[in-house]
Amino acid sequence: MIRPDAPVLLEIKDLHARVEDKAILKGVNLTVRAGEIHAVMGRNGSGKSTLSKVLAGHPAYTVTAGAVSYRGQDLLALDPELRARIGVFLGFQYPVEIPGVSNLEFLRVATNARRAEQGGEELDTFAFEDLVRERLNVVQMDPAFLDRSVNEGFSGGEKKRNEILQMALLEPLVAILDETDSGLDIDALRIVAGGVNQLANADNATVLITHYQRLLDAITPDYVHVMAAGRILRTGGKELALELEERGYDWVDQELAAQAPVPLEVA
Amino acid sequence: MSTAQAVGDLVSQPYKYGFVTDIETEKIAKGLSEDVVRLISSKKQEPAFLLEFRLRAYRQWLQMQEPDWATLGYPPIDYQDIIYYAAPKQQDKKASLDEVDPKLLETFDKLGIPLSEQKRLSNVAVDAVFDSVSIATTYKEKLAEHGVIFCSISEAVKEHPELIQRYLGTVVPINDNYFAALNSAVFSDGSFVFIPKGVECPMELSTYFRINSGDTGQFERTLIVAEEGASVSYLEGCTAPMFDTNQLHAAVVELVTLDDASIKYSTVQNWYAGDENGVGGIYNFVTKRGQCRGDRSKISWTQVETGSAITWKYPSCVLQGAESVGEFYSVALTNHRQQADTGTKMIHVGPRTRSTIVSKGISAGRSANSYRGLVQIGPKAVGAKNYSQCDSMLIGDQAAANTYPYIRSQQPQAAVEHEASTCRISEDQLFYLQSRGIGFEEAVSMMVSGFCRDVFNQLPMEFAAEADKLLALKLEGSVG
Numbered sequence: 001m002i003r004p005d006a007p008v009l010l011e012i013k014d015l016h017a018r019v020e021d022k023a024i025l026k027g028v029n030l031t032v033r034a035g036e037i038h039a040v041m042g043r044n045g046s047g048k049s050t051l052s053k054v055l056a057g058h059p060a061y062t063v064t065a066g067a068v069s070y071r072g073q074d075l076l077a078l079d080p081e082l083r084a085r086i087g088v089f090l091g092f093q094y095p096v097e098i099p100g101v102s103n104l105e106f107l108r109v110a111t112n113a114r115r116a117e118q119g120g121e122e123l124d125t126f127a128f129e130d131l132v133r134e135r136l137n138v139v140q141m142d143p144a145f146l147d148r149s150v151n152e153g154f155s156g157g158e159k160k161r162n163e164i165l166q167m168a169l170l171e172p173l174v175a176i177l178d179e180t181d182s183g184l185d186i187d188a189l190r191i192v193a194g195g196v197n198q199l200a201n202a203d204n205a206t207v208l209i210t211h212y213q214r215l216l217d218a219i220t221p222d223y224v225h226v227m228a229a230g231r232i233l234r235t236g237g238k239e240l241a242l243e244l245e246e247r248g249y250d251w252v253d254q255e256l257a258a259q260a261p262v263p264l265e266v267a
Numbered sequence: 268m269s270t271a272q273a274v275g276d277l278v279s280q281p282y283k284y285g286f287v288t289d290i291e292t293e294k295i296a297k298g299l300s301e302d303v304v305r306l307i308s309s310k311k312q313e314p315a316f317l318l319e320f321r322l323r324a325y326r327q328w329l330q331m332q333e334p335d336w337a338t339l340g341y342p343p344i345d346y347q348d349i350i351y352y353a354a355p356k357q358q359d360k361k362a363s364l365d366e367v368d369p370k371l372l373e374t375f376d377k378l379g380i381p382l383s384e385q386k387r388l389s390n391v392a393v394d395a396v397f398d399s400v401s402i403a404t405t406y407k408e409k410l411a412e413h414g415v416i417f418c419s420i421s422e423a424v425k426e427h428p429e430l431i432q433r434y435l436g437t438v439v440p441i442n443d444n445y446f447a448a449l450n451s452a453v454f455s456d457g458s459f460v461f462i463p464k465g466v467e468c469p470m471e472l473s474t475y476f477r478i479n480s481g482d483t484g485q486f487e488r489t490l491i492v493a494e495e496g497a498s499v500s501y502l503e504g505c506t507a508p509m510f511d512t513n514q515l516h517a518a519v520v521e522l523v524t525l526d527d528a529s530i531k532y533s534t535v536q537n538w539y540a541g542d543e544n545g546v547g548g549i550y551n552f553v554t555k556r557g558q559c560r561g562d563r564s565k566i567s568w569t570q571v572e573t574g575s576a577i578t579w580k581y582p583s584c585v586l587q588g589a590e591s592v593g594e595f596y597s598v599a600l601t602n603h604r605q606q607a608d609t610g611t612k613m614i615h616v617g618p619r620t621r622s623t624i625v626s627k628g629i630s631a632g633r634s635a636n637s638y639r640g641l642v643q644i645g646p647k648a649v650g651a652k653n654y655s656q657c658d659s660m661l662i663g664d665q666a667a668a669n670t671y672p673y674i675r676s677q678q679p680q681a682a683v684e685h686e687a688s689t690c691r692i693s694e695d696q697l698f699y700l701q702s703r704g705i706g707f708e709e710a711v712s713m714m715v716s717g718f719c720r721d722v723f724n725q726l727p728m729e730f731a732a733e734a735d736k737l738l739a740l741k742l743e744g745s746v747g
Binding site: 079080100102105 | 690693694695696698699700701702704705706707709713714716717718719720
């Protein structure tokens with residue numbers, strides 16, 4: 001839902017970042033207001049996933065220029081855990097397995113970390129169990145997954161549901177979902193997308209990073225951005241995604257080539 | 268966030284037991300000789316049999332070589348540069364706690380082991396050992412009502428010489444190994460526990476060892492006997508001040524269970540480990556062995572080893588009685604320059620004996636952590652079973668983990684299973700937890716305690732949480 005007067009949650013300005021010696025982001029600009037759903041599309045290697053990792057604070061990526069403000073605060077100055085506590089959420093493309101750490105306990109510690117930041121009181125095991133059982137409905141997840149180790153032995157679809165469950169518990173203001181649809185069959189995709197739709201409201205915003213139109217059939221974006229060579233090349237409405245679906249990404253290459261030559265980045 | 272806060276607070280103070288108590292100490296001169304052995308024995312007013320025991324051990328020790336097979340590196344120990352007896356100056360052991368030097372009580376208060384009547388732990392009886400002597404034992408009278416003897420080994424020598432003579436040195440013979448022989452010659456104090464036939468010890472028993480002097484070796488001796496059908500759970504804790512020299516600690520622990528008896532022996536070892544460059548710390552050379560003499564008896568070792576510059580320790584079970592059970596649950600954590608070579612021996616002698624080994628080694632910094640274990644099945648151990656699981660976790664890329672399992676079976680109808688794994692805390696796992704609002708140190712400690720859960724579950728409840736915190740504390744700054 002686009003409201004020009006809605007508060008800006010996330011503002012990315014001329015963001016440059018590299019991993020090791022390789023420059024990947026080369027000047028990303030993006031403004032996200034409350035209530036909006038954005039889709040960032042693009043080929044493998046266009047920098048989509050890097051953008052999500054940089055926003056969440058992954059230590060392997062180095063920001064070389066630009067700024068990111070989250071509700072007026074310098075996001076890049078914060079450690080990853082602080083970003084999460086103030087309401088920035090990254091849904092992982094490949095959620096890692098953490099043997100030995102109980103999923104329930106992990107969810108409880110994470111939820112309490114976010115609550116403490118918001119001035120809420122800590123939930124004990126019992127109060128948390130009530131909350132988590134209610135939120136399981138968002139993704140129709142079997143409570144048996146709570147007793148297992150974090151993501152250990154989960155199927156691809158179960159891992160993604162577990163991601164959305166975390167989102168449902170943490171109630172972020174900006175959720176960046178990296179290839180949430182990858183590895184999902186049609187039913188799982190419907191459930192996960194249904195969860196994302198349920199959680200979207202006028203106060204928060206969602207940034208979907210995806211290859212394919214099919215996720216956008218289930219979640220209608222307000223904006224679609226096409227990324228290529230580390231920048232957002234074009235922005236449009238939901239019809240842009242359909243255009244991409246129809247024409248493929250080849251025209252993006254042509255458009256890139258037609259532009260004034262991009263100066264070579266020096267890492 | 269209260270747990271995170273607690274861990275955070277702990278983490279900010281690296282080794283909180285590093286203080287030295289300023290107390291007048293009676294020490295004998297440095298060095299070891301037959302005269303020194305005689306002097307220790309006479310200071311403790313021991314009966315002739317014990318002096319004889321010590322002298323035999325000393326003469327054997329002279330013939331022996333320090334073992335060098337462990338994966339440990341340290342400069343040669345000068346045995347003449349160590350003080351073999353140090354005791355806080357006070358007259359004989361006090362009849363009542365009120366007469367104990369308040370400085371000593373204060374020391375144990377500071378260590379979280381209050382001894383005074385009002386403050387002592389309600390369900391744990393404690394024997395507090397300071398340098399070479401036991402200074403107090405709580406709940407002795409209450410335990411005596413059940414026929415349980417819990418006192419320092421020096422007291423036991425005076426009051427129950429027949430029990431000492433019957434059991435001392437029968438599980439770990441004086442010439443068992445170099446360090447056991449040294450201990451047998453010069454042992455100072457330690458605890459004695461005797462649980463008579465049919466008695467289930469009504470409370471947890473615990474000994475707390477404190478090294479205070481900088482140039483003194485600690486050679487404690489513990490003996491626990493559980494008669495037919497008796498059972499007891501015993502815990503030892505250890506700390507030491509921070510010195511930039513190394514102190515030698517060579518203890519011997521002997522456990523005996525008769526028919527249907529069980530002993531659960533837990534250790535939370537937090538001796539000073541040296542600084543991040545490996546300067547200072549305790550050299551811990553310990554012989555611990557239990558003998559399941561009776562049928563269906565059980566001995567269970569649980570250890571959480573976090574301190575010491577050097578750890579050389581293999582708590583073992585000799586499973587003699589038919590259907591007797593041995594268990595070993597271990598977490599060994601090394602950080603900075605620490606070195607640990609630890610594991611167990613399960614010696615199956617009797618038929619249908621069973622043993623379980625669960626070892627979790629965590630190596631951080633530039634430390635080296637080795638598991639060394641022996642499972643031996645004798646010709647009469649028909650139907651014996653062993654299950655071993657050895658897992659290693661590496662933190663950072665400069666630590667080393669080794670596993671040396673030895674299996675010797677002379678019994679075709681025995682089943683021996685061994686599983687081993689190695690893992691590393693990855694940057695991606697840490698980032699995942701952090702990206703959910705969980706702080707860096709807490710993320711590490713969650714993963715480490717998850718790794719150790721199988722062992723922590725074996726600790727008495729009061730100490731499981733402590734062990735968790737202790738690991739968090741020890742890992743401060745080791746990741747990244």
